[in-house]
Amino acid sequence: MSELVPVPALATRREFLLTLMCGPLLAGLLGACSVPRRSAAGLAQESGWLTQLFRDRDAVARFGNAYLQAHPAERRADALSAAIHEALLRRQPGALDAADPATAFRTLDAVVRDEYRRGRVTSVDGWLLSQTEARVYAVVALQQPGG
Amino acid sequence: MYTDAIDLPDHSRFDVDLAIIGSGPAGITLARAFANRSTQVCLIEAGGLAYDARVQSLYEGESAGIPYPIAGNRMRLFGGSSNHWGGFCRPLDPIDFEKRDWVPFSGWPFGIEELMPYYEPASVLVEIAPGRFNDKTYWEHATGETIPDPVTGRMQLRYTHFSPPTRFGQRYGDDLKRAANVRVLYNANVTNIASLQEGRAVQQLDIRTLTGLSHSVRARIYVLATGGLENARTLLLSNKSVPAGLGNQHDLVGRFFMEHPHLSGFGEIVVADLRRRPRAFTRRVEADGRAATAAFNPSEAFLRERRLLNATFLAGEAGPYYGYTRSDWAKAPLHMDMLRAARPFLADGSGPVDSARPDLLGEWLGLGCACEQVPNPDSRVTLAGERDLLGLPKIRLDWRLTEQDRRSVVEHMRSLAMEYGALGIGRMLLGVEDDGQWPAEVTGGAHHMGTTRMHDDPKQGVVDRNCRVHGVDNLYVAGSSVFTTGGAANPTLTVVALALRLADHLKTRLG
Ligand SMILES: Cc1cc2nc3c(=O)[nH]c(=O)nc-3n(C[C@H](O)[C@H](O)[C@H](O)COP(=O)(O)OP(=O)(O)OC[C@H]3O[C@@H](n4cnc5c(N)ncnc54)[C@H](O)[C@@H]3O)c2cc1C
Numbered sequence: 152m153s154e155l156v157p158v159p160a161l162a163t164r165r166e167f168l169l170t171l172m173c174g175p176l177l178a179g180l181l182g183a184c185s186v187p188r189r190s191a192a193g194l195a196q197e198s199g200w201l202t203q204l205f206r207d208r209d210a211v212a213r214f215g216n217a218y219l220q221a222h223p224a225e226r227r228a229d230a231l232s233a234a235i236h237e238a239l240l241r242r243q244p245g246a247l248d249a250a251d252p253a254t255a256f257r258t259l260d261a262v263v264r265d266e267y268r269r270g271r272v273t274s275v276d277g278w279l280l281s282q283t284e285a286r287v288y289a290v291v292a293l294q295q296p297g298g
Numbered sequence: 299m300y301t302d303a304i305d306l307p308d309h310s311r312f313d314v315d316l317a318i319i320g321s322g323p324a325g326i327t328l329a330r331a332f333a334n335r336s337t338q339v340c341l342i343e344a345g346g347l348a349y350d351a352r353v354q355s356l357y358e359g360e361s362a363g364i365p366y367p368i369a370g371n372r373m374r375l376f377g378g379s380s381n382h383w384g385g386f387c388r389p390l391d392p393i394d395f396e397k398r399d400w401v402p403f404s405g406w407p408f409g410i411e412e413l414m415p416y417y418e419p420a421s422v423l424v425e426i427a428p429g430r431f432n433d434k435t436y437w438e439h440a441t442g443e444t445i446p447d448p449v450t451g452r453m454q455l456r457y458t459h460f461s462p463p464t465r466f467g468q469r470y471g472d473d474l475k476r477a478a479n480v481r482v483l484y485n486a487n488v489t490n491i492a493s494l495q496e497g498r499a500v501q502q503l504d505i506r507t508l509t510g511l512s513h514s515v516r517a518r519i520y521v522l523a524t525g526g527l528e529n530a531r532t533l534l535l536s537n538k539s540v541p542a543g544l545g546n547q548h549d550l551v552g553r554f555f556m557e558h559p560h561l562s563g564f565g566e567i568v569v570a571d572l573r574r575r576p577r578a579f580t581r582r583v584e585a586d587g588r589a590a591t592a593a594f595n596p597s598e599a600f601l602r603e604r605r606l607l608n609a610t611f612l613a614g615e616a617g618p619y620y621g622y623t624r625s626d627w628a629k630a631p632l633h634m635d636m637l638r639a640a641r642p643f644l645a646d647g648s649g650p651v652d653s654a655r656p657d658l659l660g661e662w663l664g665l666g667c668a669c670e671q672v673p674n675p676d677s678r679v680t681l682a683g684e685r686d687l688l689g690l691p692k693i694r695l696d697w698r699l700t701e702q703d704r705r706s707v708v709e710h711m712r713s714l715a716m717e718y719g720a721l722g723i724g725r726m727l728l729g730v731e732d733d734g735q736w737p738a739e740v741t742g743g744a745h746h747m748g749t750t751r752m753h754d755d756p757k758q759g760v761v762d763r764n765c766r767v768h769g770v771d772n773l774y775v776a777g778s779s780v781f782t783t784g785g786a787a788n789p790t791l792t793v794v795a796l797a798l799r800l801a802d803h804l805k806t807r808l809g
Contacts, residue, residue: 206648210638256642260722263643267719268450272712277727278636279715288639 198232200252201290204259208291215292217276218285228293231286238262238283259287300475302346303486303507310513312481314338315808317503317517319488319532322378323790324776324797325523326466326474327423331801333477337808340515341480342505344487344524345375347467352508352687356487357528359693360682364740366697371744372525376484377467379525379744385463386788387426388456389417389795391608393598394670394785400605403554403673406782407754407763416795423794425469426459426588433457437592440585443576445592449720452600452713457590458612458788460582486513489688490536491520491773497540497547499771506688519804523776523797526746526789527555530679530779531693533750533760533767545750545767548757552679552749556784557742558610558668559699561730564737565711567613568633569724570644570660571651579723580615580663594717595786596710607670607706608786611714616664621657632727633662640725663724668743669710670786671703679749699736708732745789750779764803765796776800 205211219226239246239258242265246258266272266281273285280288303310316332318325321343329341345353353375359368372379390410397405421427430436437457438445448454474480483505490504500520505513522529530552534543543551569575577583578592594611601608617627619634637644637660650656671677682694708730715726730737753759756768761780767773776797778789 204642205639206641207635207638210635213635214639260643264720264722267716270450270452270712270716272716272719274728276632277729279712279719279726279728281719284640284643 198228198290198294200255201232201235201287202294203252204256204287205291208295211288212292212295214275214278214280214285215288215290218273218289219292221275225286225289226293228290231290231293235259235283235286235290259283299478299480300347300482300484303483303505303511303513304509306511306513308511308513312340312483312513312515314340314481314515314517316340316519316521316804317342317515318521318523318776319503320344320378320522320524320528320777321376321467321482321484322523322525322777323380323424323466324793325521326377326470327420327794327797328521328523328776328801328804329480329482330470330473331798332805333473333480335479337479337805339480340517341474341482342486342488342503342515343376343482343484345373346485347376349373349375349381353485356686356688358686359695360684361695361697363677363696363698364736366695366742368527368693368695371742372527372746375467376471376482377465380464380466380790383461383463383744383790384788385424385461387421387424387429387459387461387791388431388593388610388787389413389429390785390787390792391595391598393601394608394783394787398605401607401672401783403675403758404783407752413792413795413799416798417791419798420791420794421459423464424461424791425464426461429459430588430590431457431459437578437583437585437590441576441578441583443578445576445578446721448594448597448717450713450716452597453594453717454597456593456595456610457578458593458610460589460591483515487688488524488532489690490538491522491532491544493536493539493544493770497544497770500773508687517772519772519774519808521774521776521800521804526749526778527679527693527695529775529777530749531681534679534681535690545760545770545773547769550751550758550760553675553677554673554748554751555677555679555695555697555746556671556673556748556781557697558745558784558786558788559671559703559707559736560666560668560741560743561707561737561739562664562666562741563739564667564730565665565715565726565728566616566629566633567663567665567715567718567724567726568619568637568640568660569663570637570641571646572661573651574644574721574723580613594714596713600713604709606709607672607703609667609669609707609710610786611665611667611710613663613665616662618655618661619659620655621659629727634659636725636727643722644724665714667707667710668745668786668788669703669707670784672700673748673751673783674698674700697742699740701734704734704736743788745778745784747778747781747784747789750775752780752782765800774800774804
């Protein structure tokens with residue numbers, strides 16, 4: 152288990168959104184992400200933005216790998232991303248247009264909550280997770296080195 | 299007045315109007331309802347005014363089914379098990395009284411409306427009044443926090459209240475002592491309910507002390523209030539004129555024993571941003587001198603739709619996680635990884651969830667559940683071969699649970715996980731495999747129900763809607779043994795409400 156990296160004091164939602172967008176200063180502070188340049192088509196063709204959501208990707212990968220082990224047929228990042236994007240677009244047409252991960256995350260969060268509400272859940276390592284949430288973790292796992 | 303049966307001359311006899319056997323919450327409530335009236339009352343208690351291990355040993359018995367601490371789960375002294383109850387109080391739910399076609403043997407002879415007038419005075423007696431069991435607005439106002447409504451349609455919030463907890467003997471003993479018409483006869487074990495006319499009327503109570511004395515009490519009306527297990531045993535022991543036991547003409551006495559199966563460690567919830575979970579979800583919150591906590595219960599609509607049994611879930615804060623690995627708890631790494639993974643869904647921003655504790659990762663909640671079990675004739679109390687210090691057969695309990703009970707609770711656990719997820723508060727780890735097995739950790743809650751169940755049909759119940767033993771003109775039963783089904787609420791508030799209702803009935807009958 153890795154030690155927790157000291158958390159930078161980014162208390163507000165706005166700062167979080169900035170982090171998601173990975174401004175150079177914050178990116179440096181987090182020592183983390185390098186955001187791929189986004190096409191005019193927004194995020195729809197990308198899965199990198201999903202990975203950017205998480206700081207501790209080892210932890211995410213743990214659950215993503217557990218999900219993939221139980222669902223080996225889903226072991227394809229592009230197909231998983233497509234399924235996730237589809238879920239987002241079903242909820243909010245245009246959710247991925249903005250090239251803005253923060254907006255997309257808001258829709259993702261709403262999708263995840265709604266899946267819990269409707270019982271669209273799956274068991275991962277004993278945890279009951281929303282279907283889309285589990286797939287997001289799986290995408291992150293596949294994009295980890297060796298994933 | 300108080301009378302120690304040990305100080306009486308051998309073969310003493312008392313003649314009264316109303317004899318109540320047992321001084322737990324049921325017996326004391328009943329006796330108190332008659333205090334300072336013209337009715338002469340004798341409240342007969344097996345134990346003394348303080349705990350005595352020899353007396354308590356009379357409660358020992360044989361557990362033949364799911365392991366059960368038969369003596370440890372009740373107390374034989376003045377005040378009964380209220381001497382160590384936890385004080386959790388909540389009325390039964392309306393659906394608990396209904397005949398549900400998916401719950402065999404369900405259906406009380408009346409609906410909750412029959413008990414409603416008694417729940418409020420019962421709340422006064424257990425010192426939680428006025429009850430605010432469903433009043434979210436009240437608790438929001440009291441705590442200054444928004445309490446989110448469940449959103450899955452599967453669950454609803456109810457507020458379990460905490461009695462101080464009221465020790466009935468200490469709290470109401472003086473009322474009885476002062477009442478000229480009430481005699482509390484203690485150290486007096488009722489060993490036989492002697493009946494006439496092949497059990498159609500009770501003639502007297504035979505009483506023995508552990509010092510070898512024999513006494514008797516005669517009354518116009520008798521009420522058996524010795525607790526949910528002992529009520530059945532006492533009827534079965536009263537077999538001199540009816541070999542199967544008094545009131546047992548249809549072989550129902552002792553059957554249908556129900557508990558609220560309690561499962562601890564069936565799951566845990568992790569919460570990252572503590573501001574997202576109101577304190578009432580995990581703690582006792584106080585207002586106007588009363589304390590309560592929010593309980594998750596399945597909604598009535600969900601119970602009907604999925605044909606499930608009732609349940610109650612409570613959560614408590616088990617411990618925080620900081621940004622370093624805890625080694626004292628095997629599940630810590632798993633919990634902490636989930637807190638890290640699900641963090642974007644569980645907290646706003648990427649900064650600390652608590653600025654006063656910058657390295658706080660979140661906390662985990664321990665969960666407890668108490669579930670309804672289906673009334674089951676094979677789950678039962680009988681008499682054991684072994685005898686107690688008075689030479690009487692000990693109790694034998696064969697507590698059983700069914701697959702229907704298990705499937706129901708597993709589904710509700712999933713509902714709880716969904717609710718916390720849908721509210722964006724936490725993620726739940728389920729520790730119960732859906733493998734057809736009850737987990738070994740299943741215990742009871744010291745809630746002993748159903749062994750003298752209430753039903754209008756003598757072939758389906760031991761007592762009628764007035765709690766009178768079918769076929770016995772002057773014998774009544776008080777306590778949770780009369781519950782037809784157990785619901786998922788702790789029983790004592792309902793026990794007290796039923797005792798108050800019985801008092802009203804007996805006042806009319808005794809004139
Ligand atoms: C550890 C524990 C925690 C609990 N927590 C809760 C809780 O939080 N909430 C809740 O609702 N309930 C709780 N309960 C259950 C609660 O205590 C009972 O529901 C309640 O005490 C039942 O009241 P009663 O009067 O029917 O029976 P009891 O309290 O059992 O009283 C029966 C009385 O009869 C006497 N007696 C027995 N046999 C004879 C005899 N042959 N002759 C004369 N007298 C006899 C006994 O000595 C006793 O005093 C708890 C119980 C225990 C043990």
